[in-house]
Amino acid sequence: MTKNKSTPAILLIEDNPGDIRLTQEAFREAEFDVRMYTATDGMKAIDFLRDEASLCPNLVLLDLNLPRKDGFEVLEEIKADPELEHLPVLVLTSSTAREDVISSYEQHANAYLTKPDSPGSFVELAQTIEEFWLERVRLPSYS
Numbered sequence: 001m002t003k004n005k006s007t008p009a010i011l012l013i014e015d016n017p018g019d020i021r022l023t024q025e026a027f028r029e030a031e032f033d034v035r036m037y038t039a040t041d042g043m044k045a046i047d048f049l050r051d052e053a054s055l056c057p058n059l060v061l062l063d064l065n066l067p068r069k070d071g072f073e074v075l076e077e078i079k080a081d082p083e084l085e086h087l088p089v090l091v092l093t094s095s096t097a098r099e100d101v102i103s104s105y106e107q108h109a110n111a112y113l114t115k116p117d118s119p120g121s122f123v124e125l126a127q128t129i130e131e132f133w134l135e136r137v138r139l140p141s142y143s
Contacts, residue, residue: 008134009035011057013045013074014092015066019115023061026122032130042069046077049084057087059133062109064093064100072103079108088133
């Protein structure tokens with residue numbers, strides 16, 4: 001898989017239009033230059049990752065509650081695919097259920113984040129994601 005090295009790319013897998021907007025606005029307000037792609041259900045997410053190899057994201061933000069294929073199924077499919085398994089997947093969900101946290105890590109999620117409850121907190125989360133996952137962490141190169 002190849003990707004554009006100049007601007008980091010994030011695939012946001014989220015079905016709630018309000019949360020999509022909040023996340024996009026948070027990254028804009030954090031003044032971070034990122035290409036953000038969205039998939040509104042699990043099937044579209046997997047299709048995007050398999051069909052758009054040249055747009056391979058640096059990071060995946062994954063909601064668990066999705067139509068057609070839930071987040072756990074998406075996570076399992078990503079981590080079982082030799083072409084996709086290297087992608088860092090951050091679960092970003094409203095669930096605080098212990099079993100969801102455990103299941104996410106058992107399926108090799110790289111992090112489990114609970115969605116913030118205010119726009120300002122979304123901006124802080126975007127800044128944290130950007131600083132840690134896209135600036136500090138050294139990810140493998142697959143070009």
